[in-house]
Amino acid sequence: MNKVYPFELKELPYSYDALEPVLGSETLHFHHDKHMSTYVNNLNAALESCPELHNYSLCELLKKIDELPQAVQTAVRNNGGGVYNHELYFSTLTSSNANTQPSASLQAAIERDFGSFEEMIAKLKQAAVGRFGSGWAYVVTDQEGVLSICSTPNQDVPDFEHIVPLLTVDVWEHAYYLDYQNRRPDYFDAFISLINWDVVSKTYEDRKNLF
């Protein structure tokens, strides 16, 4: 995620049918090739006339959003956030057959901060299902490795000054409507089986380098 303008649509790290039957290939084609692609194109269009921002990484743009020219703040918040959130979302998924597990240190933090893995998932579900309208729910860590759950509306991102997101659930309807229609809780329950705990654990171990 350290690339600079012009931002590129990151390829999926798996095939379009890799997440079936939880998420169908039609969902992935629309979600990645149409929705995510639009955020990338709109972010680049917004930054085109601001050469002074062309050496900023996506995270830098989002961290410094209040210092950016007023004319591009909303576009960066919505489209830059859209690119960041979707890169995180797609990069932390894998086939539900992969059966990955949290690393020993992540598992220990989960038990310390939530009581159990199941409790963490229950809190994440509460955030995901309880988010009114469109948005995101995350498991995040601070620099010391303390875990928590948070949620944002629209394409907003969590506060990068203080936390690193480990994984996220997209609760915009476009993420699940073809497969689950209006049943967001069913989408959430199935989605959990797709989380690539190898990737999530690696981000957790690397967190100090990500601030």
Ligand code: MN3
């Ligand atoms: Mn989405």
